[in-house]
Amino acid sequence: MLMEPLRRAVAESPAVCLLGPRQVGKTTLALDLAEPLGAVYLDLESEQYLAKLQEPEAYLAMHRDRLVILDEVHRQPGLFPILRGQIDRSRRSGRRTGLYLLLSSASLDLLRQSGESLAGRLRLLEMAPLSVIEPTGASVERLWLRGGFPESLLAASDLLSLRWRLDFIRTYLERDVPQFGPRIAAETLRRFWTMLAHRQGAPLNVAELARNIGVDTKTAGRYIDLLVDLLLARRLPSWHANVGKRLVRAPRLYWRDSGMLHALLGIQDLESLLAHPVIGASWEGFVIENLIASAPEGTQASYGQDWCMSIC
Structure with a gap:
């Protein structure tokens, strides 16, 4: 495409x-x-x-x-x-x-x-991972479960797909993140990523996240900035008709690839996903990414008061 x-x-x-x-x-x-x-x-x-x-x-x-x-x-x-x-x-x-x-x-x-x-x-x-508008031959359910990275989506089985994504995550934690971000133990950062996966689509509370992993707010903010800069996470801002409004709601943070989200949570197959508490937030993030992929170039996305996404 x-x-x-x-x-x-x-x-x-x-x-x-x-x-x-x-x-x-x-x-x-x-x-x-x-x-x-x-x-x-x-x-x-x-x-x-x-x-x-x-x-x-x-x-x-x-x-x-x-x-x-x-x-x-x-x-x-x-x-x-x-x-x-x-x-x-x-x-x-x-x-x-x-x-x-x-x-x-x-x-x-x-x-x-x-x-x-x-x-x-x-x-x-x-260039984002594959979306539903591209002719991959995969069902929507498989794309949602495995995500849009070609090696993951086209793997011979759900287990092989999950193993590929776990290796992919480990490569980022052990090689790419240390290159760009502050030095931190890979295990601590993985715990932080998993925490964000459990909070898929929730309002971003950096202070609370910082307390949970024992770092200061500034450091936790840098970790999130790095995820966004590495194109792995999306910070979705709230929409306001009045740009001068003083009260601005917190953005929502989503893992951009649903397969990576599921790997962080240890979800291997569709049955496990359907029984997991993250299912609603996972589907929400999957739909958001596909809407953005289908929108014209330069489109700005935000979420509205009723949790619906606005594309303009």
């Missing part, structure tokens, strides 16, 4: 950034786009590819006439000023589109760097 918007963005903008959590299919999509274009692909987590960028300006200048794909670009934030220079030089020489496709599984550093270095040169697209 995202191929045409991505192809159009590359044709209209000098740099495009495709944001999405790990294993959601960003690289596969980018390589499908790259093949007919003869694009250059660089994985910035691989030493082999990083060696090519020891002199990044020279290397990028050498491939100025081709689309260059930089995967996991947030790992090399020092590239952004160089990309800006290359884009500006290409504009002066007449080429204004299709220079760089950036892939990232984290938005926090990337957005900060792009705001400083690529303002007016970068278009952002977000």
